[in-house]
Amino acid sequence: MPIKSSRKAAKKTSPPTAPPRSLRSAASRYWPEAAALLSGVLLALCYPWWDYGGLIWFWSAPLLTALWFSPPRKPGRARWKRGFFLGFLTGFAFFLIDVRFITEISHVAGTVWAGLGALLAFACYLALYFAVFGAFAATVGRWVPLAPGEGKGNLFGQSFSLIRVAFLNGAAWCGLEWLRGFLFTGFGWNGLGVALKNQLLLVQFADVIGITGYSFVLLFVGILVYGTAVRLAREIRDRRRLRPHFDFALGVVVIMGLLLYGNAALLRRPSETVDLRARILQLNVSLEDKWSDDLRLRQKILFEYRDLTRTFVETAPLDLMIWPETAIPGQFSAPWVQEYFNDHILKGDDFHLITGLEDNSLDHREVYNTLTLLQGDTESYQMHKKIHLVPLGEYLPFRGRFPVFEWIAGGIIERDFTPGDSYEPLAMEKDGHSIGIIPLICFEDTVPRHARKFIRNGPQIMVNVTNDGWFYDSAESTHHFYNALFRCIELRRPMIRAANTGVSGFIDEWGSLYDREGRSRQPRILRDAESGSTYIRGSLPATITVDLHPPMSFYARHGDVFSVGMGCFALLATMLAGVKRRSRRPS
Numbered sequence: 056m057p058i059k060s061s062r063k064a065a066k067k068t069s070p071p072t073a074p075p076r077s078l079r080s081a082a083s084r085y086w087p088e089a090a091a092l093l094s095g096v097l098l099a100l101c102y103p104w105w106d107y108g109g110l111i112w113f114w115s116a117p118l119l120t121a122l123w124f125s126p127p128r129k130p131g132r133a134r135w136k137r138g139f140f141l142g143f144l145t146g147f148a149f150f151l152i153d154v155r156f157i158t159e160i161s162h163v164a165g166t167v168w169a170g171l172g173a174l175l176a177f178a179c180y181l182a183l184y185f186a187v188f189g190a191f192a193a194t195v196g197r198w199v200p201l202a203p204g205e206g207k208g209n210l211f212g213q214s215f216s217l218i219r220v221a222f223l224n225g226a227a228w229c230g231l232e233w234l235r236g237f238l239f240t241g242f243g244w245n246g247l248g249v250a251l252k253n254q255l256l257l258v259q260f261a262d263v264i265g266i267t268g269y270s271f272v273l274l275f276v277g278i279l280v281y282g283t284a285v286r287l288a289r290e291i292r293d294r295r296r297l298r299p300h301f302d303f304a305l306g307v308v309v310i311m312g313l314l315l316y317g318n319a320a321l322l323r324r325p326s327e328t329v330d331l332r333a334r335i336l337q338l339n340v341s342l343e344d345k346w347s348d349d350l351r352l353r354q355k356i357l358f359e360y361r362d363l364t365r366t367f368v369e370t371a372p373l374d375l376m377i378w379p380e381t382a383i384p385g386q387f388s389a390p391w392v393q394e395y396f397n398d399h400i401l402k403g404d405d406f407h408l409i410t411g412l413e414d415n416s417l418d419h420r421e422v423y424n425t426l427t428l429l430q431g432d433t434e435s436y437q438m439h440k441k442i443h444l445v446p447l448g449e450y451l452p453f454r455g456r457f458p459v460f461e462w463i464a465g466g467i468i469e470r471d472f473t474p475g476d477s478y479e480p481l482a483m484e485k486d487g488h489s490i491g492i493i494p495l496i497c498f499e500d501t502v503p504r505h506a507r508k509f510i511r512n513g514p515q516i517m518v519n520v521t522n523d524g525w526f527y528d529s530a531e532s533t534h535h536f537y538n539a540l541f542r543c544i545e546l547r548r549p550m551i552r553a554a555n556t557g558v559s560g561f562i563d564e565w566g567s568l569y570d571r572e573g574r575s576r577q578p579r580i581l582r583d584a585e586s587g588s589t590y591i592r593g594s595l596p597a598t599i600t601v602d603l604h605p606p607m608s609f610y611a612r613h614g615d616v617f618s619v620g621m622g623c624f625a626l627l628a629t630m631l632a633g634v635k636r637r638s639r640r641p642s
Contacts, residue, residue: 084128087121091141091189094118095148101250102153103533111250112277118145119281122193134197135190142189146182153245154178156529163342163525181242184231188224191625195632196224198278200285214301217282221302223628225275230622232270233615240446241502244538247273252537255566257310258544259317262608264617265503266541271621272309279306321565325602329486329514332598333375334367336360337581338382339556339592342524345384353384361399363594364408371596373406374485379555380411380424380497380522387414387425393433403431407483409553411496411520414438421473424449426494426520428481437482439494440475443505448525478508480515490601491515493548497522500539500552503615510546510611514601517542517550523557528590532557540566545610549599558589561597564605574598 097114100107121141127134157177161170198220201213228247236243248269251258261269283303290297338359344352360383364376385392392412400408408429415422424441446452450471480491493509493516500506500519509515519539523532536558543550544566553559560580562568568578581595582588 087125087141088144090117090121090125091144092148095145095185096152098145098149099152102245102530103537104530106253108250108253111247111273112280115274115277116281118142118189119192119198119278122189123198135194138189138191138193139186140189142192143182143186145189146185147178149185150178150181151175153534154181156526156531156534159526159529159531162527181235184235188228188231191227191629192224195625195629196220196227198282200282200289211299211301213286213298217279217286217302218305221275221278221282223625224278225271225273226621226628227625228274229268229271229618230625233267233618233622236267236502237504240443243267243503244501245534246270249538249541252540252566256317256321257313258541258566259320260313261541261544262320262547262610265545265610265615267503267615267618268621271618272313276306276309279303325600325604327603328600329488329490329603330598331374331485331490331516331601332372332596333377333551333561334373334594334596335377335551335553335559335561335581336363336367336594337379337554337556337559337592338363339590340524345381345524345555357383357395361395364400365402367594367596368404368406375407375409375483375551377518377520377551377553378408378410379553379559380520381413382410382520382555383412385413386422387412387427387433387436387438396429397432401429401432405430409492409518409520411522414440416473422470423475424472424496425475426481426496426518428483428492430483439477439481439496441472441496441499442475442478443499443502444472444474445498480509480511485601488514488603493517495519495539495542498535500542500550501535503542503545503610506542507546507611507614510548510607512607514603514605515548516599516601517546517548519550519552520554521552521557522555524555532589536560545608547606547608547611549601551599556590559595561595561599563600564602570597572598572600 094114094117097110097117099105101111101114118141122138125137127137151174154177155174157174158167158170160173161167198217232243232246235241236246246267246269248258248261248266251269251273258266258269264271279302283300283306286298286300338356340356345356347353360378367373367376383392383395385395387393396408410427410429412425412427413422414425414427424444426439426441428437429435441449444450447468449468451468454471480493482489482491484490491509491511491513493506495506495517496519498521500517500521506517509517521535523535526532532554536552539550539552540562542548543562543564547564549564550562552562558580560568560578562579563571565571568580569576570579575597579595579597580589581591581593583591
């Protein structure tokens with residue numbers, strides 16, 4: 056019996072079974088791919104709805120570890136190919152999560168496969184920018200820490216090496232992010248800097264380098280922190296002498312500089328202002344109802360806009376009422392639309408109405424998506440025709456040249472909108488001052504190079520009308536809102552955003568949702584008081600303080616010169632590295 060009990064005890068305390076050799080082999084073999092995918096997931100978590108913005112400083116660590124420290128899978132395989140593949144995995148994982156709202160087009164296309172196909176195709180295309188970065192970081196931007204015993208006589212050599220690598224990789228990422236927002240009309244959605252939307256003190260320097268320029272800052276500092284951690288770990292592990300970490304100190308200096316600049320910017324107060332009393336109207340109309348052939352549904356929309364607008368105009372002083380994009384199902388030049396505004400909405404009152412509308416050319420051959428400013432009657436209207444059209448949304452690329460495109464998507468995109476060509480702001484009067492209205496329709500508020508072309512000296516506000524109902528109650532509307540927020544900081548102009556559904560609100564020229572004058576302690580966003588949902592029917596009033604002498608920011612004057620310069624620097628470094636590599640080959 057004693058022997059039997061001792062055997063039981065031995066059985067209980069025996070070591071756990073080791074994992075199968077095949078599992079360990081797979082983990083050892085494929086950890087770089089897993090690390091690359093992890094970086095993509097971490098980056099996606101930085102944005103709504105998760106909003107773990109602090110991860111933006113560290114998301115690249117798994118990818119960099121895979122790029123710099125993983126052994127080649129096949130002897131002799133070019134390192135850039137390996138980096139390209141790992142970078143693609145990171146980008147694909149990120150965009151598969153980040154732009155998953157694209158699957159909502161299934162409601163319009165009528166099949167779920169259309170949404171899934173669009174998501175996969177779009178994610179693959181956008182992942183190519185990450186892939187190019189991976190190839191760069193694995194070669195030109197590769198960091199090789201010193202081995203034990205190396206660099207004993209040079210205390211700062213390793214720090215300068217890491218700073219060089221951080222600068223190169225930050226420049227490459229910054230240039231690629233700018234390119235992503237430029238090629239094929241551009242899609243600069245959720246660049247690295249957008250993750251700092253809640254850190255207003257840190258992002259005020261965007262009026263110099265743009266929010267795209269912050270991608271350089273974030274990756275530069277992030278690599279310095281990552282490299283410092285790797286160096287410290289190796290120095291402790293190998294019991295080496297701890298060396299000065301000038302690289303980490305430089306990262307701290309950069310952050311402190313941004314904070315000091317931000318503090319000075321937030322303390323600035325306009326010398327002379329005018330108050331503008333505005334109200335946003337959001338009816339939360341579904342796409343099915345707005346474009347329904349049922350006359351009763353269309354009339355219901357018209358009656359709701361009429362009743363709510365007249366109620367607010369007659370009960371409180373109002374300078375500006377804003378309706379969303381294509382608010383009513385009709386075209387401005389139609390006689391019944393003219394009658395509707397003159398007899399039921401404006402009625403000779405002195406308030407201004409901004410609304411999104413469609414309009415035709417005189418020969419009815421061209422259709423425009425417009426933002427129209429009205430006061431008193433429709434005779435004295437001002438109209439801006441949308442310039443930056445959305446491909447596969449407002450027009451079908453190559454419709455006439457490639458019939459297959461018409462066959463695939465012609466049923467969804469039945470007609471093409473015609474782009475406008477005027478960058479002249481609209482204007483309204485308030486207390487003897489002419490206030491410029493920068494008209495931005497739909498996604499135009501996410502395109503900084505477009506918005507800056509409207510900047511003029513003198514008081515201005517940006518007005519965005521949009522219809523995010525195409526993507527239903529997905530995260531798209533929240534992403535859209537916070538990408539737009541940075542136009543206010545870059546250009547130092549406040550913004551009013553009126554959405555048919557999604558996120559409507561007011562943003563000041565520092566990117567804040569709060570009233571700096573203390574008239575309200577709540578963020579100026581239209582949302583349900585109990586659930587917090589922004590997908591509601593309602594209105595939002597606010598008093599906007601407009602600076603009569605706003606500054607002309609460096610970014611407003613020079614645009615993305617910093618980001619383009621960083622991209623050119625990385626390209627030059629790549630070319631020089633290629634020349635150097637060829638010169639080393641035996642003749």
